[in-house]
Amino acid sequence: MPKPLALHDDRLFPADPGTRAIARRLYGLIRDLPIISPHGHTDPAWFSGNAHFGNPTQLLLAPDHYLYRMLYSQGIAMGDIGVGDRSGPSKADPRAAWRLFAGNFHLFRATPSWLWLNHVFVHVFGMEVALSADTADLYYDTIDAALKTDAFRPRALFDRFNIELLATTESPTDTLDHHHAIRASGWPGRVVTAYRPDPVVDPEHEDFQSALHLFAEVTGEDVHDWKGYLNAHRKRRRDFMAVGATSTDHGHITANTADLSQADAEKLFRKVLKGDFTPTEAEVFRGQLLTEMAGMSIEDGLVMQIHPGAFRNHNGQVFDRFGRDKGGDVPSRTDYIRALKPLLDRYGNDPRLSIILFTLDETTYARELAPLAGHYPVLKLGPSWWFHDSPEGMMRFREQVTETAGFYNTVGFNDDTRAFLSIPARHDVARRVDSAFLARMVAEHRLHEDDAAEVAVDLAYNLPKRAYKL
Amino acid sequence: MPKPLALHDDRLFPADPGTRAIARRLYGLIRDLPIISPHGHTDPAWFSGNAHFGNPTQLLLAPDHYLYRMLYSQGIAMGDIGVGDRSGPSKADPRAAWRLFAGNFHLFRATPSWLWLNHVFVHVFGMEVALSADTADLYYDTIDAALKTDAFRPRALFDRFNIELLATTESPTDTLDHHHAIRASGWPGRVVTAYRPDPVVDPEHEDFQSALHLFAEVTGEDVHDWKGYLNAHRKRRRDFMAVGATSTDHGHITANTADLSQADAEKLFRKVLKGDFTPTEAEVFRGQLLTEMAGMSIEDGLVMQIHPGAFRNHNGQVFDRFGRDKGGDVPSRTDYIRALKPLLDRYGNDPRLSIILFTLDETTYARELAPLAGHYPVLKLGPSWWFHDSPEGMMRFREQVTETAGFYNTVGFNDDTRAFLSIPARHDVARRVDSAFLARMVAEHRLHEDDAAEVAVDLAYNLPKRAYKL
Amino acid sequence: MPKPLALHDDRLFPADPGTRAIARRLYGLIRDLPIISPHGHTDPAWFSGNAHFGNPTQLLLAPDHYLYRMLYSQGIAMGDIGVGDRSGPSKADPRAAWRLFAGNFHLFRATPSWLWLNHVFVHVFGMEVALSADTADLYYDTIDAALKTDAFRPRALFDRFNIELLATTESPTDTLDHHHAIRASGWPGRVVTAYRPDPVVDPEHEDFQSALHLFAEVTGEDVHDWKGYLNAHRKRRRDFMAVGATSTDHGHITANTADLSQADAEKLFRKVLKGDFTPTEAEVFRGQLLTEMAGMSIEDGLVMQIHPGAFRNHNGQVFDRFGRDKGGDVPSRTDYIRALKPLLDRYGNDPRLSIILFTLDETTYARELAPLAGHYPVLKLGPSWWFHDSPEGMMRFREQVTETAGFYNTVGFNDDTRAFLSIPARHDVARRVDSAFLARMVAEHRLHEDDAAEVAVDLAYNLPKRAYKL
Structure with a gap:
């Protein structure tokens, strides 16, 4: 006989009855708030075609x-x-x-x-x-x-899921046709894009050269000239903003940044174009581009997201047969303190810039990320991510980040998913875990329940809207 | 007046009464299961001589x-x-x-x-x-x-302890006399060995050269020739299997592996034999041997255990006076992601291979080990080890590993001890901590109690038998 | 209408009623014990002048x-x-x-x-x-x-706060006038100093050369000669002991130590004096000085405190405008295993030496610090520090350190603060968190309550007195 399946109303709440009662009250305030999904990987074609x-x-x-x-x-x-x-x-x-x-x-x-x-x-x-x-x-x-x-169908589910905003992520060579179609369709669902320039920024990406050619086509710029290349980025950022983008996204293997003179940057760019570069030079080039992107964000207001630390395609045999995203991506030890310094030395105190940091290395929560975000006005912390986007992972994030960075240097939840149907489930987990964490703070008399209630609503709704300028 | 001493039935269970009741029920299912001790360091002489x-x-x-x-x-x-x-x-x-x-x-x-x-x-x-x-x-x-x-006496305690199987660990130069005697004795207790080749694999081991001579003697192979050396390993692995071994064990300071061509391996072996090598070459040699051992495991089916990360004999003065194992061994920061890649690139997808990974660096649980074991079919995770073989250490292992690797990429408990009388105590701690972890999952409605019950039995009994091919 | 503010008697205690009751009893034993503050940064002028x-x-x-x-x-x-x-x-x-x-x-x-x-x-x-x-x-x-x-006024608050001893920290160039004045005043409050030689030990400190000149003045030694320089330290240590110092304090960016021959040390010192040194040489010099200080501690009995891991003045722009301590100091990944070896190889087993280690890198608690302190007789662990001097941080310290190092290789609490009025608050947090940790041990039947009661008093009062030789 099959086992019954039911979702318990108190799932993910602490077992202690007193604490659980507080968690239930806090969660009750946020359970039905609309979903803000400011970072993810759903396919805009679903919402344009609605097939x-x-x-x-x-x-x-x-x-x-x-x-x-x-x-x-x-x-x-x-x-x-x-x-x-x-x-x-x-x-x-x-x-x-x-x-x-x-x-x-x-x-x-x-x-x-x-x-x-x-x-x-x-x-x-x-x-x-x-x-x-x-x-x-x-x-x-x-x-x-x-x-x-x-x-x-996608749009019906979008409405049923009570999604107020959903961001997808597109490549700089994307035509954005689906996003234009969504806007032209008259459907009121708010689906926006985000600018992810990795394919034209990473000289070690297997499609770098061909992506550059597409980049030239779609922008009309001479992307093989340093100034033309930067202009192409500027143009595309504007194109993305025209279909709702408020953020960029950068998925480098490290958090390294660089701050070369424009002459040196240009020289490095020419080496990169010729394919005549060392791994270190590739790394410096990617790091320089983060600093260039920060400069452009100061101009156009796009919020930067930095998602470092994924060692891609670790399993060579599986990658060769199945391709990207299937080859056993794994986390990698990540440094932020020294890596971000060149960018922060240049722009770390500029009130026009906002950078949201993510990590796959939880050891950096208390040691690096919270201390950095708890000081630099340009830095905020994204939620626990990917391998750590889980009840225990979210709880460790709050436990290790809050005491140094507070709640207000964090940005609420990202589902970061292409699994559209799971979006409500993921936000529900995040809301429950935050309620559980706050309930413990209240039960241990470290926070009054009315303060915790304000925080709960901020984490579930206000902070993502504010952090992503929505 | 002396204080009374008693072991409380609920020790190590969470204090919350509801969760404790669940833990008690889960533990009740596994408390009396026979002990499988697939990795340890008891002395086989105890069981052969029974003095x-x-x-x-x-x-x-x-x-x-x-x-x-x-x-x-x-x-x-x-x-x-x-x-x-x-x-x-x-x-x-x-x-x-x-x-x-x-x-x-x-x-x-x-x-x-x-x-x-x-x-x-x-x-x-x-x-x-x-x-x-x-x-x-x-x-x-x-x-x-x-x-x-x-x-x-040892055999009486073995029976009283309800041990179904106990593995010891022997050097490749060991005659295995005690194991042969145990088998010849007619005593039904199941005591097996495991193959730990470190003394003939580590050129920096103080007894490397003399161990090689013994290795030659015991195998009749020309162990100063690369092919003879490998054959000697093959022979001894068969000898060990003849007295019940189902696993090998490798205690290197790092998890580094290498995959040299046979010509390069042979060249390196000659340098190693002459004692004319750098620390880096010694490290490459040890790493190459791990890959060689993996290849042999594919041939003969022995499960590999890799126990990296111990910085041996940290206290030079104490080591000089007291010798090995007394010199303040301490853990060491350990990398797996890059270290294991050469071996995994070669054998990581081979269904005939099984490798059990251990660590002394807990930061790798969520960041490296769980993601690797949650992807590679050849990898499983050994339990929390040595300095972390403790209630808090075991709980951190489950909390940090389960969400990415699940329960079924772990292998149950190892006591890893030479303290024979403590074996039931150690397994009891592990069973209680796993019951406590599962009870929280049930109390928080993340797992139904009948699922948790299945998992509890698997962790205590089925997984070690399956993982070690017992 | 403003919200009421009250401190709940049970704050920071676990929510489970049974565990909370135990925590309350344990805390009741230590709540009113006098405060021992053996490491901090209050201004001795407050207590000499009492303005x-x-x-x-x-x-x-x-x-x-x-x-x-x-x-x-x-x-x-x-x-x-x-x-x-x-x-x-x-x-x-x-x-x-x-x-x-x-x-x-x-x-x-x-x-x-x-x-x-x-x-x-x-x-x-x-x-x-x-x-x-x-x-x-x-x-x-x-x-x-x-x-x-x-x-x-400062002395009235000192009495009201029930402070039995308060240590400040002074530079080797300090005249100690305030400390002399306190002693001469007849006020019975026990305020002592600690010797923090960083300004004359770190060649990369912006005031190194001028500090050396002051060091010469205040000691009458030829501090530009290696022997004179060491003698100057010896003299000042005696001066500090004369106003109650029982400890030294060392705030290097790493925990690196060195053990050069005196000839090599002297040669390095000459390079350092000329300002003609590489960053590596500066690091070796600082490391050598730690070993020299350990040698002097063996002579004069001062307890060493090593506080490594702060990356100072990370925010260059803010440092340039606001100066030290405001420039966004952040923690830094820290190694102890290899870093301390030179010093430990020389003095690690000397019963006359005592070194208290701190960290800003929590990953070292279970992996490095507890194993080191759980073996070396000269090592003890200071409490969780600075960014980790918080309820969650203190709890992680106990959870990750106790099983390997026990309670008796730790030294109780340090407030490490210049915020004089918060000293009772900080000690109260520490006492509550230790009570909460011990209460869980008791509730989980891992420790009898009378054992926990002894430990609670030791952590709050006896251990700091013993560790700092007060």
Whole structure:
């Protein structure tokens, strides 16, 4: 007999009854606030075209890197669960893939995927029994049927999810057609873009040269000239702002910045263009570009997001076969104190600049990030990210950051996801964990409950709007 | 008046009554499961000869590095508590040594030694008052008398402890006589070995050259030839498997691996043999051997255990006088992401290989180890180890590892001890802490209790059997 | 209507009622013990002159780096809250500065400043409403009036605060006049100094050369000769001991030590004097001086405190304008294992030496500091420090240090503050957090309550007296 599935109203709250009661009251104030999603990776085509999503495997399983990582780690071939490779889409039968996943769902116990997916199953699809080998087909059929209805098309879900704003992320060579179409469509949903220049900023990116050519085409600038290249960035930032962008995003492997003279920067740029550079020079070039982007942000007001620390494609064999984002990206020890100094020496006290820092290295929370954000007016801290975007990870973030940086040098939650259906689940987890943290502060008489209530609303709603200038 | 000593049934469970009740139920399912001890350092001679243990100081105090470290840190001479040095055994009177220890037992408050020893005192020896200066003689006399009885000989304790399997660790130059004797004896206790090749793998080990000569003798191979050297390893691995080994163990200072061509490996081996190498070359050689061992594991199926990060013999003066394992070994910052890449690039996706990783650097749990084990099919995570083999350490392991790697990329508990009498105590601590962690997951409605119950049994019993192929 | 302000008797205790009851009992044993403050930065002139303190802004706001950091991070100019710069004192109206602070007090929610200041407001000044824009003037007037009364002069507060001993920290070029005056005054308050030789030890300190000249003057030694320089230290250490010093203090950026031959040390000293040195040589020089200081401590018995890890004046622009201690000091990743080895190799087993280690890098608690202090007889661990001198920081310290180093390799609490009025608040936080930690140990049946009671008293009173030889 299948196990019943239900989401307990008190999930993620501390077990102590007194503290739990406080958490419940705080959460009650923020549960139904609209969702601000200022950083993520959903596909704008969904909202411009508003087509039906595909089958359950295509929508929920194959694109979710949390899922195929774990399954692969236990010896399950990625192709068998619907993940395509460089030679084309997976040939796995979607239902067979789903069954394979369902039979291994126990692997996700106590992971965030367990929380997110069960939330989606209950709230989005109305499931009442737990996912397992026995219920795989029931799940598949129920979800598949739902996805064929209008109530489950992207815009309908966007409204149902009570999303006030959703940001996607696009490359500097993107035409932004989908964003233009969304705006032209008259649909009132607020979907905006963010400027992520990595492909034309990282000389070691496998598509750097071809991206530069596209960059020239889309801007009409001579991007092989340093001034033309910088102008191309300026133009594209304006293009992005025209479809709602209020932020840029930078996913370098380190947080290194540089502050070269324009003559030296230009010289380095010429080496980079010729492909005649050392890894150190590539690193300096990326670091210089962060400082250039900060300068442009002072001009045009875009908020910078720096997401360092991902060692991409660690598994060479898997990368060769499956390509980017599947090759076992892993976190990397990250320094901020020395890395950010060149940029901060130049712009760290400029009231026009705002930089949101993220990390995959939790050891920097108390040691580097909170002390930096607790001093520099240009710095704020993004929420716990990716591998740490989880109840324990979020709690460690608050525990290790708050005492030095306070709540007001943080920016609320980012879901950072391409899994659109999980967005309410993820924001719900964040709101519950923040309520739990604040409840402990109140229960330990470190904060009055009315102060905690103000903070709860700020974290869930006001801070992201303010930090991202929305 | 001496204080009473009793072990509370609820020890190590969370104080919140609701959570504690869950922990009690989960622990009730696993308390009496047989002990699987797949990695440790007990002496196989105990089980082959089955002689009586010596006096309390010889058995419980002098060989326990947790004890003499702490006492030494407070100015107590190691010789005075029975620790022998390079010149021979300690001349301290065993009873005087025990009294000195008893009078300083308060130093261990809230350490794992406090838990382990009190468990041994109550469960193994039936003590009912706390150890202190006042009760030192009572303890000494009671334990000494017990050790003289048959019920306290090694095999009787092995049975009483409900040990299903116990692995020891031997050097590649070991004759394995004790293991052969155990098997020949008809005693049904299952004691197996593990292959720890460090002495013939580490060119900087003080006995490297003499170990190589023994290695040649015991294998009949020309171990000064690269192919002969590798063959010697292959032979010995088979010898070890013949007395039950299912694993190898590697205690390098770093997790560095290398993947040289065989020609380069051979060239490096020749330099190493001549003693004409830099520290970097020694490091590359050790790293190359890890990759060679992985290759052999693919052939013969032995599970690899990598235990990096111990800076050995930090205290030069103490090392000079007392020798290995007494010289203040300390943990060391450890990198895995870059260190393991050469080995993983070669073998990381091979379904025949299984590597269990350990660490002395807790910062790697969430940042490196969980992401690696949560992706690579060959990697699993060993339990919190040595300095972190403690209630708080075990809890941090679960809190920082589970959300990314899940429970099923971990391998249950290892006691890793030479303190035979403490084995039940150590497994009990692990089972209680896992029950406490799972109870919180249930109390916070992150896991149903029946899922948690399955996990509890898996962690205590099924996962170690599966991971170590027992 | 202003919110009421009250300090709850159970603040900082765990919420679980059973655990809280234990914490309350433990805290009850230590709440009223005299304060031992063996390391701090109050001004001895306060106690020699016993003049009235200035206005609320001068006393409580402008000198408090926790406050102006946070306010600056949110875009508030330091000059506006009373912080002077290199050109002179702030021209801000003290009341206007106070209002600005009061209107932004919510930024400190759940930070230690929130706890400390509310304690000062309630206990020292009898405030009954919370600080906010609305109550800014009430606060200013009440505090200002109180400060004009004799009950709020330094010596009266010292007595009221139940301080048994207070250590300040002076430079080797200090005349110690204030300390002599205190002793000559007949006032029984015990205020002592500590020897902090950094200005004459760090060749990269901007005032190194001028400090050396003063050092020569005050000692009558030829400090430009290596032997004279060392003699000058010896003399000054004796001078400091004459006004009660029992310790030295060393605030290097790393924990690096060196152990050069005297010939090499002398050669390096000559380079350093000429200003002709590399950053590495400066680092070796500082490291050598730590070892020299350890040697002198063996002679004269002064306890060494090593406070490494602060990256000073990170914000170049702010440093240029405001000077030291305002330029955004931040923590820095710190190594101890390799850094301390030269000193420990020489003196690590000498029973006459005692070194208290601090850190700004919490990752070293379990990995480096506890293992080192849990082995070396010369090493003890100072409490969580500066950015980590907070409830969560203190709890992490106990959680990560105790299992390996025990309680008795720690030294109780240091307030390390120049904010004299907050000293009782800070010690109260430490006593409460230690009670909370011990209460959990008792509630989880890991420690009997009578053992915990002994530990509580030791941590609050006996250990600091013993560790600092008071």
